[in-house]
Amino acid sequence: MHLPVLQKEVLKYLDPKPDENFIDATFGEGGHSLAILERNAPKGKVLGIELDPILYQKLKERKVERLVLVNDSYANLKEIVREYNFGPIQGILFDLGMSSWHLEESGRGFSFQKDEALDMRYHPQQNPLTAQEILNRWKEKEIERILREYGEERFSRRITREIVRERQKALIKTTSRLVEIVRKAIPGKYQRQKIHSSTRTFQALRTAVNDELANLEKALPQALEVLGKNGRIVVISFHSLEDRIVKNFFRENAKKGLLQILTKKPIVPTAEELQENPRARSAKLRAIIKT
Secondary structure, eight states, rough: OOHHHHHHHHHHHOOOTTTTTEETTOTTTTTHHHHHHSTTTTTTOOOEOOHHHHHHHHHHHHHHEEEEEEEEEGGGGHHHHTTTTTOEEEEEEEOOOOHHHHHHTTTTSTTSSSSBBSOOOSTTTTTOOOOOHHHHSHHHHHHHHHHHTTSSOOHHHHOOOOOOOOHSSSSSOOOHHHHHHHHHHHHHGGSSSSSSSTTTHHHHHHHHTHHHHHHHHHHHHHHHHHHTTTTTEEESSHHHHHHHHHHHHHHHHHEEEEEEEEOOOOOOOOOOHHHOOOOGGGOEEEEEEOO
């Protein structure tokens, strides 16, 4: 069962009312959108953007009333809004976490707990770059950079050296082989911590494969532009680099008088939510209102 992260808080800060229109820029399995649709009835709509074509097809079959579903990237937000003539827009949600479906059902190597091919693409038909390609073809210096920058992995150099050593023996094709390589590279005492030793490496590869940070930087200005006056933007991030992009964007535009920040500090999940949904542990929510 997919549990939408920080759902109460999303509804509090988006504050959906009857007949208002919203955009869910990262539709996923639609948990947040369904909650919004309950509150913006009878005529309010949600424009749901889902990049993954297979997940999009699954969702399309549900035929939810007042939901306009689009298979595209939120990096093209302004163009999507124009194409679907969607508006006026009262709120936009970005939930930057991976959906449970990607981890558990996609078979594309997003999870280090399953033995799958190292793919990690959200849209395989559009994106030629896989995690396998990075691990087996990229230069050592480049792999080390993405592990250090995108994964904030303190052992990035050791892990990269091990990757390069291992790929000379045989191509690195599966998640289980990568997990074993990381385990060999990291000192023993760091393998018994709360966060699995492969978490940061997998996060870094997924971010690089899907160009996630650049897409977020493209999308935020478009979101502010298409939003109506007094409209709201809510962003849930799971990664300090994403959170920094969001925080800086909100601060810069608050200084210009274009928006007001509603969350002085990021909102994090309660102990109760974490007990129910441990995957929410690194979630941070920030919200603004357009002035």
